[in-house]
Amino acid sequence: MEIGKKNAFVEFLKKYGIYCIVGIIVFAIALTFTLVATLHGTVETSTPSLNFRLPMSNSTVIKDYSDTELQNNETLNQWEAHMSVDMTSETGEVFAILDGVVLDVDYNYLDGYKVTIEHSDGFKSIYSSLDENVLVSEGYKVSAGEKIGIASNSANGELDLGSHLHFTLLLNDDHVDPNNYLDLQQK
Ligand SMILES: [Zn+2]
Structure with missing residues (x-):
């Protein structure tokens, strides 16, 4: 019975393991993009795009x-x-x-x-x-x-x-x- 269970698991991995790995990789890539986008957004909002003018001209x-x-x-x-x-x-x-x-x-x-x-x-x-x-x-x-x-x-x-x-x-x-x-x- 034990061996049967093990074999069934191995068979499952053989059949569907590749889908699990692909799934994990896709998830990791999506997570990375989300983190980079979030960080980038944070940086952009904290760096003011202020248009400074000079207090005197030709000074x-x-x-x-x-x-x-x-x-x-x-x-x-x-x-x-x-x-x-x-x-x-x-x-x-x-x-x-x-x-x-x-x-x-x-x-x-x-x-x-x-x-x-x-x-x-x-x-x-x-x-x-x-x-x-x-x-x-x-x-x-x-x-x-x-x-x-x-x-x-x-x-x-x-x-x-x-x-x-x-x-x-x-x-x-x-x-x-x-x-x-x-x-x-x-x-
Ligand atoms: Zn002074």
């Missing part, structure tokens, strides 16, 4: 971003990290880098006139050392590339740099290097 970077290396601030006579990029241009015009909503228009002694814009995907951009004639106000819906003001020397903390834009980019409220997102060096 020159006069002081670059540094988060660990200290740079000398001649105005304040101190060495400090500079988690922003300072730049100038002939016209001094300053533009919003992305669509967004103006969170704040503010003045303080060290930063001068300052506009903060909130964008999608956790980005905020901050434009400091603007002149007093800021073209946007709190709550205004701004478009990428829209002019928001003119660079000046209103930032008393960076007077040695003359008229310029002090540009800051935040991602989830942490400073990030704008050079990673924008071709500020325009090389």
